Amino acid sequence: MTTALRLAIDIGGTFTDTVLVSGDETILASTKTLTTHQNPAEGALEGARRVMAQAGRSLNDVTGFIHGTTLATNALIERRGAVVTTVCTEGFRDILDIGYERRYSQYDINLEKPDMLVPRERSLTVCERMSAEGKVLIELDEGQVDRLLAEIDASAAEAVAICLMHSYANPTHERRLRDLMARHRPGLTVSISSDVSPEAREFDRLCTTVANAYIQPLMDSYLTRFVDQFTAEGVTCPILMMTAGGGMCTIGTATRFPIRLVESGPAGGAILAARIAARAGLDQVLSFDVGGTTAKLCLIDKARPQTSRSFEIARAARFIKGSGMPVRIPVIEMIEIGAGGGSIAGVDRLGRLTVGPKSAGSEPGPVAFMRGGIDPTVTDSDITLGYIVPDTFAEGHIQLDPAGAKAALRRVIGDKLGLDATGAADGVSRIVVESMASAGRMHAVESGKDLGPRTMIAFGGNGPLHATRVARSAGVSRIVIPPNPGVGSAVGFLFAPVSFEIVRSRYSLLDSMDMDGMNALFDTMIAEAKEVVAQGAGDAPTETLRTAFMRYSGQGHEIEITLPDRALTHRDIAQLTAAFEREYRKQFSRPVPGMKIEILNWAVRVATPGKAVPVVSETPGQTAFQVTQTRPITCDLDGTVKQAAFVARADMCPGDYVAGPALIHEPQTTTLVSADFSAQMDAIGNLVLIQDQKGGA
Structure with a gap:
């Protein structure tokens, strides 16, 4: 029987990482190639050919293929997407300009407003109106479609983002408008908000739909070329795409919702760090992923990365919320800054x-x-x-x-x-290190958490190289460098589930909830999500997670509460009330007595089950590694020249110990063990760096 082979390719801004893994999750080969920006598939093909040659196999032997890319992210940041026109309900032309009706920096007289991609002259309207309950108040005026199409033609738009009032409650008008445009302009890309982000809050919903439409033609073209080139090279298995939420989806789903591919590479790194944390029995972790272009930091508790329902694209002010374009999709929450090797x-x-x-x-x-x-x-x-x-x-x-x-x-x-x-x-070194450490501290403070007791898991081409310097500045004293850290995000892809998440807005007070209506809504959402997952996982078993986003009546933000995986009954109201108050107490110290609880959004996530991760608790005895080579380095503690041990990681065995300063090199990266740290290989091949003052100046 032929051993299953799985290939993972992560295309970053500087390097493209490629990993080949056997069915038993043994890494057979890995490599880094320079990203070819004119045609990213070329660099990916070079990496694929290289790992196949190392393993003595061919691409037609591959049975699983997962791909992640920064192309969607970079297109949004660098403003390289399509010309987009918006279509909103008559009277709501200026949603993008009005935004949240506030300045993100109240007293900055030179405030730079975030670029929302669509200027007012390309913001169009149509006569129609839905109520918040989904009832038709004004029928869609189909007689205006010819005018709309003429205005779209005049604007030279390549894509249209349709976001009509309360379409999350009733998408009929959006779908009809999309169908009419498809009939009369078949070459026009159309995104509708009831598909992309069917949630209340029209500004966020419109921004997400605009961003999806903006990158959809680019990603459609790119993914088509990518699949065609690898098919021509002999790949016969489906290619799955990594998403920002930490799951995988098909090429078809990625083409419809390319906004879900934003931050897909960093998501793979967070999955890897969570898996390493689970194996090592670490409850509090800081994931530290540095490539050639950016540094990404993520907080992981009990082997689960922090997640979010929203994030901002291309902030005008890097560390100020509200200075970017809001997008509402499932994401692994992290902070990313422009600090990398390049x-x-x-x-x-x-x-x-x-x-x-x-x-x-x-x-x-x-x-x-x-x-x-x-x-x-x-x-x-x-x-x-x-x-x-x-x-x-x-x-x-x-x-x-x-x-x-x-x-x-x-x-x-x-x-x-x-x-x-x-x-x-x-x-240069000190400034970039402090930028990374400051980002980590800020992310922790915003999350109400402390970096001090955490273990840093460092990977990426530059993560191990900067880990001890950043850890010292951030107040972290323990670091783990996993095997094959240089291609860590690509390795993480291989442990991601095939999954899809759907969120729908339907307002309800908890104590007067329409249980039959809610259960019918869940049945519809689960069926939709399972259909998407089946495209990538076939008839594999799946798990379903149901959640509700709850708040006290009149509040502006919700708390995510897990629901039972079954039909809801009135007997669940007391349990859900208690669950909400427990979570509210965690975040805000105490619940508010006498307040009614309301639910705005309902979510379903269907995913293939993950494999259990065995915890390895054994600690090997410490053995001093016999150092035979040294290299001169400038000490990052005092700036003097010191001789650093020069060690090949492949020569180390579990228990081997090296005191800093040292350079532990491997094919895709080098770990700098600063003079105040030491390194020891643990039972599963991780390098564990401890700030123990050995060798300090």
């Missing part, structure tokens, strides 16, 4: 050293890559400080020019600030 360093007009958020990416890349880059980056500084050794970088597929990196640091930074190349590199 982040460009420079000196601003005030003479301050700056790093990021602009990245050199893979084209042209850092100066040391010798691909035309002229601006120094974080990678150039790590090379100059001795943390990256050219002989072991990227499996030898990328040649480095350390002299070029030093020259760029001296020219762009050193000459302006009176520093040599090493001093400039040290400054």
